[in-house]
Amino acid sequence: MREITFSEALGEAILEEMERDPTIFTYGEDIAKQGGIFGAYKSLLGKFPDRIFDTPISEEAIYGSALGAALVGMRPVVEFHFADFLFTGIQSITLQIEKIRYMTGGQGKLHLVLRGPDGVAQSAAAQHSESIETIFMHVPGIKIIIPSTPYDMKGLMKTALRSDDPVICFEHKRLYKIKGPVPEEEYLIPFGVADIKREGKDVTVVAMSRMVHESLRAANELEKEGISVEMIDLRTLVPWDKKRVIESVKKTNHLVVAHETWKRAGWGAEIASVVQEEAFDYLDAPILRVGEKNVPMPFSPPLEEFVTPDYKDVIKAIKKVLE
Amino acid sequence: MEYSKDFLLNLYRTMVRIRNFELRAEKLFLEGKLPGFIHLYIGEEAIATGVMANLRKDDYITSTHRGHGHMIAKGGDMKRMMAELYGKLTGYCKGKGGSMHIASFEIGVLGANGVVGGGLPIAVGAGLGIKIKKSDQVVVAFFGEGASNTGAFHESLNFASIYKLPVVFINENNRFASTARVEETTSVENISDRAVGYGIPGVTIDGNNVIAVYETAKEAIRRAREGGGPSLIEAKTYRLKGHFVGDPELYRKKEEIEKFLSKEPIGRFEKKLFEMKILNKNLRDSIWSESEKEIDEAVKFAEESPMPKPEDALTDLFVDDTGYDY
Numbered sequence: 001m002r003e004i005t006f007s008e009a010l011g012e013a014i015l016e017e018m019e020r021d022p023t024i025f026t027y028g029e030d031i032a033k034q035g036g037i038f039g040a041y042k043s044l045l046g047k048f049p050d051r052i053f054d055t056p057i058s059e060e061a062i063y064g065s066a067l068g069a070a071l072v073g074m075r076p077v078v079e080f081h082f083a084d085f086l087f088t089g090i091q092s093i094t095l096q097i098e099k100i101r102y103m104t105g106g107q108g109k110l111h112l113v114l115r116g117p118d119g120v121a122q123s124a125a126a127q128h129s130e131s132i133e134t135i136f137m138h139v140p141g142i143k144i145i146i147p148s149t150p151y152d153m154k155g156l157m158k159t160a161l162r163s164d165d166p167v168i169c170f171e172h173k174r175l176y177k178i179k180g181p182v183p184e185e186e187y188l189i190p191f192g193v194a195d196i197k198r199e200g201k202d203v204t205v206v207a208m209s210r211m212v213h214e215s216l217r218a219a220n221e222l223e224k225e226g227i228s229v230e231m232i233d234l235r236t237l238v239p240w241d242k243k244r245v246i247e248s249v250k251k252t253n254h255l256v257v258a259h260e261t262w263k264r265a266g267w268g269a270e271i272a273s274v275v276q277e278e279a280f281d282y283l284d285a286p287i288l289r290v291g292e293k294n295v296p297m298p299f300s301p302p303l304e305e306f307v308t309p310d311y312k313d314v315i316k317a318i319k320k321v322l323e
Numbered sequence: 324m325e326y327s328k329d330f331l332l333n334l335y336r337t338m339v340r341i342r343n344f345e346l347r348a349e350k351l352f353l354e355g356k357l358p359g360f361i362h363l364y365i366g367e368e369a370i371a372t373g374v375m376a377n378l379r380k381d382d383y384i385t386s387t388h389r390g391h392g393h394m395i396a397k398g399g400d401m402k403r404m405m406a407e408l409y410g411k412l413t414g415y416c417k418g419k420g421g422s423m424h425i426a427s428f429e430i431g432v433l434g435a436n437g438v439v440g441g442g443l444p445i446a447v448g449a450g451l452g453i454k455i456k457k458s459d460q461v462v463v464a465f466f467g468e469g470a471s472n473t474g475a476f477h478e479s480l481n482f483a484s485i486y487k488l489p490v491v492f493i494n495e496n497n498r499f500a501s502t503a504r505v506e507e508t509t510s511v512e513n514i515s516d517r518a519v520g521y522g523i524p525g526v527t528i529d530g531n532n533v534i535a536v537y538e539t540a541k542e543a544i545r546r547a548r549e550g551g552g553p554s555l556i557e558a559k560t561y562r563l564k565g566h567f568v569g570d571p572e573l574y575r576k577k578e579e580i581e582k583f584l585s586k587e588p589i590g591r592f593e594k595k596l597f598e599m600k601i602l603n604k605n606l607r608d609s610i611w612s613e614s615e616k617e618i619d620e621a622v623k624f625a626e627e628s629p630m631p632k633p634e635d636a637l638t639d640l641f642v643d644d645t646g647y648d649y
Binding site: 051058102109274 | 417420437438443444453479482639640642645
């Protein structure tokens with residue numbers, strides 16, 4: 001199978017869907033002329049000039065306008081530049097997009113996609129490095145997709161672009177350039193279906209985004225020590241695939257949840273809580289979480305590395321949970 | 324300007340219908356029949372009425388927390404409005420929204436909004452969608468002078484201006500942002516001065532003169548429909564009632580309200596229609612009593628309608644909620 005990058009997979013999904021559906025258009029900061037700050041839209045440069053355009057730095061208006069456009073029948077795709085900046089326009093999402101269908105008794109379809117980069121990279125420091133997906137899992141009303149491979153990027157984005165509900169997509173900055181197999185023929189990936197990346201029998205590791213790759217590396221290293229890790233990539237956080245996670249825990253009796261966002265009240269806490277509520281009797285040890293230390297992301301490389309979770313933290317957690 | 328008798332009487336009738344709806348809502352609230360909060364449009368009826376007389380059914384508006392008047396003038400059904408105020412299943416939002424969130428996408432009302440300034444980005448997005456799909460619809464964004472101090476206002480007007488979106492911004496300056504007086508919270512005397520900052524036309528009018536509102540909005544809406552871009556109209560009015568029903572109103576004196584009573588829009592227009600011999604006492608009384616009857620029926624409908632079932636709370640979030648954990 002051919003291999004393309006994560007950002008090429010994103011570009012293909014958007015382009016194919018724009019060709020299919022004239023109501024799709026996409027806008028945000030630095031995308032039309034520059035192809036996005038991390039090159040996410042490089043493959044879209046010069047395409048559909050009326051339907052791909054740059055905006056002023058007006059986050060509240062950008063996100064809120066996506067809602068208005070959806071209400072008049074369009075399917076807007078908004079790039080949010082950096083996940084951190086979602087906070088500057090967050091009322092348009094948490095108070096409007098996530099609530100308006102419910103508040104109006106189910107009127108209208110909010111087919112809109114918010115997407116953009118998140119995560120730690122290149123000492124970008126505290127205002128350009130965070131992962132904040134948990135916020136949107138906490139506030140009801142938006143679906144969350146977090147692809148970790150080019151294959152998932154394309155399949156999940158195509159589903160998002162055909163969804164009648166609002167979707168937010170987080171794309172880790174360090175993933176845009178990774179390559180992976182993506183078939184030429186069309187495929188869609190349904191929401192709420194986790195991908196079992198690796199089967200194992202001793203411990204289940206649940207992760208998303210960059211931590212999927214870190215967890216797989218941890219699993220490979222531990223295999224040499226005779227520890228068999230089952231690795232699950234949730235792929236979508238709302239809805240999340242509770243069934244597959246619990247089935248796996250019933251088999252391995254141990255669970256580690258690994259995410260890049262802060263450990264405190266990160267989504268791992270929700271997964272851990274649901275699993276102990278519904279499968280307590282199958283657990284042989286407390287569930288452990290791996291996440292960023294509870295400080296804003298520091299600038300200097302040794303500081304950044306210290307607070308950011310990686311495969312070594314996953315190995316530590318797995319060993320501890322199996323003690 | 325020549326107007327037909329029917330046209331003028333329709334303006335009058337719409338204002339009366341809004342006034343009566345609000346008076347009844349106030350009464351019902353004070354009797355403890357309505358949950359939540361309500362914000363009355365009394366004294367501001369000329370704005371919704373004059374603007375909406377220019378709109379087609381397929382045009383859009385965004386409204387505010389003080390939104391009953393906009394809904395009525397855009398063609399909302401009082402029965403379903405009243406049912407929503409009661410929290411009934413037959414309400415516009417099946418009891419999930421209440422007064423502050425009444426909407427009917429079908430008639431182009433993209434929602435009242437509980438967030439001051441919250442409707443502005445939505446209006447801009449509707450305008451963006453219309454522009455991209457190349458239709459000739461327009462969007463009217465209603466907002467108060469308090470909203471003109473939010474960041475959403477600045478972002479939205481700039482956004483609408485650079486893309487020449489078919490959005491008309493109607494500022495209802497009723498002089499109070501909740502309890503705060505406009506002169507104490509706002510850097511300009513006229514909100515319309517702010518249009519200069521966005522390179523769009525801005526004008527201040529007497530918002531209690533329904534004909535002035537109609538004519539000014541007509542021009543702005545025509546321009547928007549023809550691709551001429553957005554405008555800002557400041558309609559100066561006065562909020563005759565408190566911020567919400569039950570507001571102790573410690574921030575103003577009774578005499579101030581009395582002073583403005585002589586300028587309220589319905590009495591003024593009525594006087595004019597009497598002078599023009601379009602309205603007489605009989606016709607006036609029948610318009611008011613017809614409106615009373617419509618509201619009686621709406622209240623009856625609301626009171627006889629069923630409450631939602633508790634578990635209905637778990638519907639309407641998503642179109643497809645497969646796998647979603649309620």
